[in-house]
Amino acid sequence: MSRRARLFIVLLSFTLFGAALAVWWLTRRPLTYAARVNHAAPAAVADPVRELVVRSESADEDAELDGPVDGDDSAAAAAIADEVADPLPSDAPRVERAATPALADAESYLLIGVDHTRGRWGRADSIVVAFFDDESGHVGVVSIPRDLHVDVPGHGMARVNATFRIAMRAGDDPLEAMRTVVGGVLDAPIDHVVVADLEAFETTVDGLGGVDVHVPCAIEDDFVDPRTESGRRPLSLAAGTHHMAGATAAMYVRSRHGRSDWDRSRRQQAVLAGVRSRLRELGPAGWVPLVGEALETGVFTDMSRLELLGLARRVSRLDAAKTHGALIGTRQTTATRTAQGRYVLEPDYEAIDQQLQGLFSAPAPGERPERKRCPPADVALRPRATR
Numbered sequence: 126m127s128r129r130a131r132l133f134i135v136l137l138s139f140t141l142f143g144a145a146l147a148v149w150w151l152t153r154r155p156l157t158y159a160a161r162v163n164h165a166a167p168a169a170v171a172d173p174v175r176e177l178v179v180r181s182e183s184a185d186e187d188a189e190l191d192g193p194v195d196g197d198d199s200a201a202a203a204a205i206a207d208e209v210a211d212p213l214p215s216d217a218p219r220v221e222r223a224a225t226p227a228l229a230d231a232e233s234y235l236l237i238g239v240d241h242t243r244g245r246w247g248r249a250d251s252i253v254v255a256f257f258d259d260e261s262g263h264v265g266v267v268s269i270p271r272d273l274h275v276d277v278p279g280h281g282m283a284r285v286n287a288t289f290r291i292a293m294r295a296g297d298d299p300l301e302a303m304r305t306v307v308g309g310v311l312d313a314p315i316d317h318v319v320v321a322d323l324e325a326f327e328t329t330v331d332g333l334g335g336v337d338v339h340v341p342c343a344i345e346d347d348f349v350d351p352r353t354e355s356g357r358r359p360l361s362l363a364a365g366t367h368h369m370a371g372a373t374a375a376m377y378v379r380s381r382h383g384r385s386d387w388d389r390s391r392r393q394q395a396v397l398a399g400v401r402s403r404l405r406e407l408g409p410a411g412w413v414p415l416v417g418e419a420l421e422t423g424v425f426t427d428m429s430r431l432e433l434l435g436l437a438r439r440v441s442r443l444d445a446a447k448t449h450g451a452l453i454g455t456r457q458t459t460a461t462r463t464a465q466g467r468y469v470l471e472p473d474y475e476a477i478d479q480q481l482q483g484l485f486s487a488p489a490p491g492e493r494p495e496r497k498r499c500p501p502a503d504v505a506l507r508p509r510a511t512r
Contacts, residue, residue, distance in 0.1 A: 228313045228481060231256040231265075234436065235307055237320045238378075238393075239289060249286040250323070250379060251393045254307060254315065257439065258485060263447045265484035266397065267311065268390035270453055274469035275306050284469060285310070289320070300427050310453075310472060311481065317428050317436075325423020327371030329400075332415030333407065336374060336399030339366045339491075342499035345506060346380045364499070369399070381505045387454050388493075394450045395491025401448070404441035412437065450490030451480055 238251035252269040271286035280291055285306060292302035300318040308315040321329075330336055340362050350358035350372070360376040369377060378393045404412050413434060426433065457477045458470035 228256055228265075228311075228484070230260070231258045231313075233257075233313060233316045235303060235315045235318045237289065237303060237318070238326060239320055239322055248284075249289055249303075251390075252285060252307065253390075253393060253397070254311060254313075256313070256484065261447070261485065262444060263449065263485040264443055265487065266394055266448070266450045266490045267481070267484065268394060268450070268452045269307060269310060270386040270390065270458065270470055272386060272468060272470045273310065273453065273458065274463075274471050275310060277302065278305055282463075284467075300425070310474075310477070312474070312478060313481070317432070318426060319428065319433070319436075320425040322423045323375055327375050328423065329415070330369070330371035330374045333400065333403045333412060335368050335370050336396065336403045337366055338369050338374065338377065338395050338399045340364055340377075341493045343502040344377070344380055345503040346376065347506060348376050348379070369396075374399075387452055390452050391450075391491045391493055393491075398445075398448070398490045401440050401443055402445070404437060405443075407441075409438060409441070412441070445489070448490060449485055449487040450492065451484055451487045453477060453480070456480075 234255045234257075236251075236253045236255065237249050239249050249271065252271065254267045254269070256265045256267070258264070269285060271284060273285040274282055275285045275288070277283050277288050277291055279297070280295065283291060288302050288306050289299045292299040300320070303320075304315045304318050341364060343364050344360060344362045346360040348358050348360065349356065352358075358372065358376065360373065360380060362373075362377070367373075374396050378389065378396050380389065380392070424433070428436070453472070457473050457480055459473065460468070461471055462468055
């Protein structure tokens with residue numbers, strides 16, 4: 126065999142190996158990452174749930190339990206009990222629910238924004254489900270209030286935003302727990318789950334060069350941010366359209382300005398609409414490397430990298446006129462308190478089903494009712510809350 130032939134075989138072998146490695150990297154699932162903390166991460170583990178749990182070697186008496194701790198079942202049980210509003214699943218009768226025809230064939234994505242600080246996972250700040258109907262080209266986005274009272278399988282009744290952390294503490298699969306609970310609320314199958322932390326959200330928005338968001342009501346707010354010299358970051362937005370960087374967009378979707386969860390859900394949908402528009406403007410050549418970077422730093426999902434890039438491509442091609450948004454709001458819930466005195470929203474499943482029937486004819490995501498008055502700009506600062 127000639128020298129040229131041997132060289133060709135070597136180069137071909139390296140090329141095939143590189144291609145195989147790239148395919149494995151793009152299609153590996155689930156995609157997980159080690160939590161970002163200021164101390165060294167422990168050795169890699171096989172369990173993707175435990176891979177997310179990183180604890181400091183130093184003692185921290187104030188730290189909350191964030192995952193299964195070997196040999197300390199009592200501590201885990203106590204931490205879970207603190208999240209559960211009622212010790213046993215509800216035995217209240219529920220209406221017989223029929224599957225929503227419009228959603229039966231739609232592909233669904235559960236998108237969850239979770240606070241993640243000091244290597245600890247918090248409760249879900251945002252819970253949104255996007256339904257893609259390929260036949261009609263319509264997309265419906267449904268926001269679920271954080272205080273919705275739900276049955277967390279195996280643990281009891283709790284607020285829906287605590288489900289992720291309850292599963293983490295119990296050593297269960299948090300993605301499957303969220304899939305089951307949210308799918309039960311909407312009576313619709315959840316095909317994929319994507320969890321992103323706040324830093325990943327900011328990185329994505331900054332990587333896109335910021336997003337344009339319409340702000341219907343002026344907002345004055347203030348947030349804790351250790352990255353600033355003062356330790357706080359103010360938010361001041363006049364009514365109108367704003368080009369938001371990552372930090373501003375993150376504060377906007379988290380602000381308590383207005384009527385708590387419902388106004389916040391509208392803001393979250395409005396920012397998602399801004400992301401869609403920006404992806405469309407940039408095109409794949411502009412956003413693929415930027416989104417890819419965010420996937421490596423702040424995402425926990427049952428999807429592969431290739432599937433996530435496919436989702437971003439799908440979003441970038443959405444027709445704004447066929448994109449709709451809905452909230453599980455006051456007409457689908459009843460505010461009450463549990464026996465422990467905790468504020469929760471009891472779901473009216475019949476009303477939720479009726480709302481979902483018209484999802485693909487609902488207004489655009491984040492659209493504020495015309496007759497709804499704007500609250501005072503600084504209402505979120507009265508009294509100031511640490512967030």
